[in-house]
Amino acid sequence: MKILSADQTRQADQATIQAEGIRSEELMERAATALSSWLMERVEPDEPGEIHIFCGPGNNGGDGLVVARQLHEAGYAVRVWLLPAPKHSPDFTLNRQRLPEELPCAELNPQKLPRLLPHTIVLDALFGTGLRRPLTDVAASVVQHLNKAQARVIAVDVPSGLYTDAPQPADSVVVQARYTISFELPKLAFLLPQNAPFVGQWHVLPIGLNEEFIHTSLVDTYYVDAVLLAGRLPQRPQFSHKGTFGHALLLAGSRGKLGAAVLASRACLHGGVGLLTVRVPAAGYDILQISAPEAMALTDPATDFVTELPDLKPYAAIGIGPGIGQEAATRDVLEQLLREADVPLVLDADALNLLGANRELLDLLPPDTLLTPHPKEFERLTEPARDDYHRLELLRNFARQRRCYCVLKGAYTALATPDGTLYFNSTGNPGMATGGSGDVLTGLLLALRTDQRLSPLDAALLGLYAHGRAGDLAAEETGQAGLVAGDIVRYIGPALQKLTTLPARL
Ligand SMILES: NC(=O)C1=CN([C@@H]2O[C@H](COP(=O)(O)OP(=O)(O)OC[C@H]3O[C@@H](n4cnc5c(N)ncnc54)[C@H](OP(=O)(O)O)[C@@H]3O)[C@@H](O)[C@H]2O)[C@H](O)CC1
Numbered sequence: 001m002k003i004l005s006a007d008q009t010r011q012a013d014q015a016t017i018q019a020e021g022i023r024s025e026e027l028m029e030r031a032a033t034a035l036s037s038w039l040m041e042r043v044e045p046d047e048p049g050e051i052h053i054f055c056g057p058g059n060n061g062g063d064g065l066v067v068a069r070q071l072h073e074a075g076y077a078v079r080v081w082l083l084p085a086p087k088h089s090p091d092f093t094l095n096r097q098r099l100p101e102e103l104p105c106a107e108l109n110p111q112k113l114p115r116l117l118p119h120t121i122v123l124d125a126l127f128g129t130g131l132r133r134p135l136t137d138v139a140a141s142v143v144q145h146l147n148k149a150q151a152r153v154i155a156v157d158v159p160s161g162l163y164t165d166a167p168q169p170a171d172s173v174v175v176q177a178r179y180t181i182s183f184e185l186p187k188l189a190f191l192l193p194q195n196a197p198f199v200g201q202w203h204v205l206p207i208g209l210n211e212e213f214i215h216t217s218l219v220d221t222y223y224v225d226a227v228l229l230a231g232r233l234p235q236r237p238q239f240s241h242k243g244t245f246g247h248a249l250l251l252a253g254s255r256g257k258l259g260a261a262v263l264a265s266r267a268c269l270h271g272g273v274g275l276l277t278v279r280v281p282a283a284g285y286d287i288l289q290i291s292a293p294e295a296m297a298l299t300d301p302a303t304d305f306v307t308e309l310p311d312l313k314p315y316a317a318i319g320i321g322p323g324i325g326q327e328a329a330t331r332d333v334l335e336q337l338l339r340e341a342d343v344p345l346v347l348d349a350d351a352l353n354l355l356g357a358n359r360e361l362l363d364l365l366p367p368d369t370l371l372t373p374h375p376k377e378f379e380r381l382t383e384p385a386r387d388d389y390h391r392l393e394l395l396r397n398f399a400r401q402r403r404c405y406c407v408l409k410g411a412y413t414a415l416a417t418p419d420g421t422l423y424f425n426s427t428g429n430p431g432m433a434t435g436g437s438g439d440v441l442t443g444l445l446l447a448l449r450t451d452q453r454l455s456p457l458d459a460a461l462l463g464l465y466a467h468g469r470a471g472d473l474a475a476e477e478t479g480q481a482g483l484v485a486g487d488i489v490r491y492i493g494p495a496l497q498k499l500t501t502l503p504a505r506l
């Protein structure tokens, strides 16, 4: 899915109205109907208490008014509160007139705001994508009142007070919604950790915005779902052999961290690599041979950490980092690898920390190298970020400047490409915030980078998505708390299988 800016969202609205020859109020009716249905599927009409709908002066408020009318007609007890405002949008005014007389509706009085019990359902339709400045005066008081009441707040389109695609001044007043129900496409703001307290759980309801407009809109940010990945993972040819999918080299592990080498190796094998050789310190020989018998162990002369780079000729791609430590000799191995490798590289964990501590090595990064830092590791490669938007800017700049693919791991893991495009992954769950999860990702990405049929972009997108999907499938079995990295490995196969393109029907 594309992520549109607030401006593009407004244009999509207009394009839909024009292309379908409908009036804007009809599109509003469509959006509100989708939201009313969502609500009616979750709330019974006889649930005690009224549903309080807070409406602002624009079309977000208009959506709220239509939902109020529709819920009322369906037998729900509804009460509407209007924010005092100097002007209203035409569709707000029209739908204000369409409210049935018996439906309670009053203007909010800042001196006497409505009493809301903790479980009251509140629809926040104060402001949506038309917000232009931080909330002040009555609007700010109302939002603070809603937040204090601990009501069950459902935000219409966007939590009021939140900018959809830009940072806002610190201490801005923003609705803390339990759910945010948005239209057609997700908003950038939903994907950033700093906005989680406002957005809550978000859902996007399709409202039939003009596909042609969305298709031709130029964006530099995407939300990666199964549709975006369709056709990117080809089926294995009938006459394939282990050479078809390439031979990977993984440099990983040091004393006390050989588990990282094992997890990355097993993930690489389950990721479909043809052959895997793992460079581990001598202390890792038995561990690796027993835990990942399908891999070949190529032990380093040193016992506890990797000190020598093996001959690189046999390998189609090389991964380095999981548990490898930051010894000076290992740093030299990394430098030599960056100088000599002419195949795709995947860099993770201590390889990134070594880069951060020896920034001169960054100049050696071969083009299209894939790096997989978490925010702390990324900060070591760049600089501390002021906020999540700034971090994304640093990420885009880093990928552009270094001509690399850089992942930023998190709840919606982001991938930046050498042309500065951002892709947010949609799979995964909080259970995956567990030791070794990153090592599994590295192994899987290495397998996909070894597969010569895949472009660097497709390998990265497929790897991130399948890793999250494997975590989701594993969590169905283990629960999120019980999930360990090894469980993710077991589900890599099923996750990839789902992504594999089916052959065209005759
Ligand atoms: N795009 C879609 O798919 C659809 C969206 N719909 C809904 O429409 C809103 C966007 O509606 P819009 O009227 O553009 O904007 P808002 O309702 O968010 O607010 C605009 C009014 O609010 C005033 N404003 C803006 N910022 C503030 C503020 N900080 N304090 C007070 N007032 C503010 C603004 O006044 P200006 O002076 O700035 O002009 C406007 O009066 C979208 O979110 C959806 O909910 C459609 O219904 C259907 C499809």
Ligand SMILES: [K+]
Residues within 6 Å of the ligand: 060, 124, 125, 126, 127, 128, 155, 156, 157, 158, 159, 160
């Ligand atoms: K809202």
